Amino acid sequence: MIKxxxxxxxxxxxxxxxxxxxxxxxxxxMGAMGAAxxxxxxxxxxxxxxxxxxxxDMREVLGQSENLRLxxxxxxxxxxxxxxxxxxxxxxxxxxxxxxxxxxxxIQEALKRATQVPLSCAKVCFEVMQLAKRAAEKGNVNxxxxxxxxxxxxxxxxxxxxLNVYVNTAAIKDQAFNRQKLAxxxxxxxxxxxxxxxxxxxxxxxxxxx
Amino acid sequence: MIKxxxxxxxxxxxxxxxxxxxxxxxxxxMGAMGAAxxxxxxxxxxxxxxxxxxxxDMREVLGQSENLRLxxxxxxxxxxxxxxxxxxxxxxxxxxxxxxxxxxxxIQEALKRATQVPLSCAKVCFEVMQLAKRAAEKGNVNxxxxxxxxxxxxxxxxxxxxLNVYVNTAAIKDQAFNRQKLAxxxxxxxxxxxxxxxxxxxxxxxxxxx
Numbered sequence: 001m002i003k004x005x006x007x008x009x010x011x012x013x014x015x016x017x018x019x020x021x022x023x024x025x026x027x028x029x030m031g032a033m034g035a036a037x038x039x040x041x042x043x044x045x046x047x048x049x050x051x052x053x054x055x056x057d058m059r060e061v062l063g064q065s066e067n068l069r070l071x072x073x074x075x076x077x078x079x080x081x082x083x084x085x086x087x088x089x090x091x092x093x094x095x096x097x098x099x100x101x102x103x104x105x106x107i108q109e110a111l112k113r114a115t116q117v118p119l120s121c122a123k124v125c126f127e128v129m130q131l132a133k134r135a136a137e138k139g140n141v142n143x144x145x146x147x148x149x150x151x152x153x154x155x156x157x158x159x160x161x162x163l164n165v166y167v168n169t170a171a172i173k174d175q176a177f178n179r180q181k182l183a184x185x186x187x188x189x190x191x192x193x194x195x196x197x198x199x200x201x202x203x204x205x206x207x208x209x210x
Numbered sequence: 211m212i213k214x215x216x217x218x219x220x221x222x223x224x225x226x227x228x229x230x231x232x233x234x235x236x237x238x239x240m241g242a243m244g245a246a247x248x249x250x251x252x253x254x255x256x257x258x259x260x261x262x263x264x265x266x267d268m269r270e271v272l273g274q275s276e277n278l279r280l281x282x283x284x285x286x287x288x289x290x291x292x293x294x295x296x297x298x299x300x301x302x303x304x305x306x307x308x309x310x311x312x313x314x315x316x317i318q319e320a321l322k323r324a325t326q327v328p329l330s331c332a333k334v335c336f337e338v339m340q341l342a343k344r345a346a347e348k349g350n351v352n353x354x355x356x357x358x359x360x361x362x363x364x365x366x367x368x369x370x371x372x373l374n375v376y377v378n379t380a381a382i383k384d385q386a387f388n389r390q391k392l393a394x395x396x397x398x399x400x401x402x403x404x405x406x407x408x409x410x411x412x413x414x415x416x417x418x419x420x
Contacts, residue, residue, distance in 0.1 A: 003218040007239065010217055011283060015246035015276070017253035023359030026243045029217065030363060033236045036224035043227035066225070073221065142229075145377050149233030149370040153240060156366035159410065160359040166417040167355050193403075200369065207376040 002076045024079030024118055027160035028072050031125040034154035035069035037146045038062075038131045041139040054138040065131050068124050072157075075121050079164070082114035111172050115181055118164035125158035126188035129195060136199050141206055148203030155196040162189050212286045234289030234328055237370035238282050241335040244364035245279035247356045248272075248341045251349040264348040275341050278334050282367075285331050289374070292324035321382050325391055328374035335368035336398035339405060346409050351416055358413030365406040372399050 002010060002021060010029075014021055042062035045051045051058070089106040093099045129151050136147035165185050169178045212220060212231060220239075224231055252272035255261045261268070299316040303309045339361050346357035375395050379388040 003221075004216050006214050006216055007220055007286070008213040008283065011213075011242050011246045011279065014243060015249035015253070015279065017250070019254065019353065022250060022353070023247060023356040026247060026359055026363060029243065030240060030366070032221050033224060033239065036221045037233055037236060039225035040227070040232060043225070044229065069221065069225065073218065076217070143232070145373040146233040148373045149236055152366040152370050153236060156240070156362040160362050163355040163358045163410075163413060163417065166414060170417055200373075203373060204376060207373065207380055 002080070003073050020080040020083050021076070022079075022083075023160055024083070024121070024164045025076045027118070027125075027157045027164065028075035028079060028121055030153045030160065031121060031128060031157035032069050032072035032076070034125065034128045034132065034150045034152075034157060035065045035072055037150035037153070038065040038128065038135045039069065041135040041143050041147045041150070044143050045135075045138070045140040048140060051138075051140060057134065057138055061131050061134050065128065068128050068131070071124050072121065072128075075117060075124075078117045079121075082110075082117045086110040086114050107171075108173060111168050112174070112177060115165055115168040115172065115177075118161040118168075119181055119185060121161040122158045122165065122185055122188050125154045125161065126192070128154035129158070129192070129199075133195075133199050136203050136206075144203050144206045148200055151196050151199045155192050158188060158192055212290070213283050230290040230293050231286070232289075232293075233370055234293070234331070234374045235286045237328070237335075237367045237374065238285035238289060238331055240363045240370065241331060241338060241367035242279050242282035242286070244335065244338045244342065244360045244362075244367060245275045245282055247360035247363070248275040248338065248345045249279065251345040251353050251357045251360070254353050255345075255348075255350040258350060261348075261350060267344065267348055271341050271344050275338065275345075278338050278341070281334050282331065282338075285327060285334075288327045289331075292320075292327045296320040296324050317381075318383060321378050322384070322387060325375055325378040325382065328371040328378075329391055329395060331371040332368045332375065332395055332398050335364045335371065336402070338364035339368070339402070339409075343405075343409050346413050346416075354413050354416045358410055361406050361409045365402050368398060368402050 039062055042058045045058045046055055089110040092103040094103050132147050132151035139147055162185055172178055249272055252268045255268045256265055299320040302313040304313050342357050342361035349357055372395055382388055
């Protein structure tokens with residue numbers, strides 16, 4: 001599992017001349033860092049006398065952010081697995097018409113499965129962004145910058161995952177499938193930048209006036 | 211060194227109830243992932259017959275991206291070190307006026323040093339973004355999405371580092387110092403979003419028409 005590799009090894013493999021791990025895994029790592037930073041803000045808010053009023057809320061956010069972190073950490077590997085399945089399908093024999101048809105069908109099926117990984121990543125990152133907002137608004141102001149980094153990381157991860165959805169849908173011939181998946185993506189992507197800008201502004205204002 | 215820790219351990223420590231590692235280290239990791247992805251695009255372009263014309267350019271980009279990756283990887287730890295120096299200064303004795311004055315001076319000095327880490331991170335991420343642009347424009351179109359993820363990661367890292375500059379300057383009393391450092395930051399931050407949007411659009415259009 002990539003998550004058990006050192007950061008240095010992961011970076012070296014990302015930089016190397018193999019297609020995996022690539023941007024899909026990097027997106028999952030960014031999303032997981034975003035979720036982890038939300039958890040950190042919660043952990044540094046819970047139990048503090050000055051934040052007793054928001055403690056129940058921060059406990060709820062923490063439960064959710066840790067769940068999302070677990071899912072995103074799993075996606076670091078899922079992206080590699082999905083890519084390998086697509087490559088395996090492309091590697092199928094194509095000597096007869098029957099083999100060609102079987103290969104084409106396998107490629108299309110693998111591409112559809114591969115679309116689901118970045119789409120799920122994008123949806124989970126959208127949820128991380130919502131939690132980062134609560135952490136930025138209510139969490140310990142001493143670590144509000146970490147809530148800001150959380151939303152930046154989750155938003156970059158969401159948009160990175162979106163690019164990986166486009167990679168796949170561009171090669172999928174089933175247009176009804178593509179319309180459905182791109183609509184699901186647009187649901188979480190549409191206001192991501194303005195949402196992030198809003199939290200960034202809030203965090204910056206808290207830092208400057210603090 | 212944090213870079214030798216597993217991704218899982220880093221994420222667990224990020225999420226935990228210690229202030230370090232925090233958003234500053236996460237920013238350095240994001241920036242390093244951005245640089246690594248630029249390198250990957252170069253590595254998958256160099257030596258390809260269809261890209262012979264851009265080979266010299268991609269070799270130059272690769273040399274620079276690997277240098278920036280090395281610097282950003284070092285910054286993962288620098289952020290923790292700078293924070294610990296600030297905390298050590300806050301922990302100095304304050305029983306007499308003399309001790310108080312010495313402590314205040316030490317805090318201010320540590321904060322100034324601590325400002326330099328995220329400011330350097332922001333500047334290096336700005337350079338990664340320029341390289342990601344060249345990789346997106348000229349690199350192997352089969353991995354153009356990775357150039358897109360590179361610019362998203364580097365931009366999120368730059369803005370994250372900016373928040374960590376504000377954390378420090380808000381507590382620094384030397385306004386001339388703050389003006390100078392914030393001007394340096396604005397130089398790299400000013401057009402970061404529109405620059406990133408431009409590359410994101412380019413990458414998306416190449417993916418859809420590819």
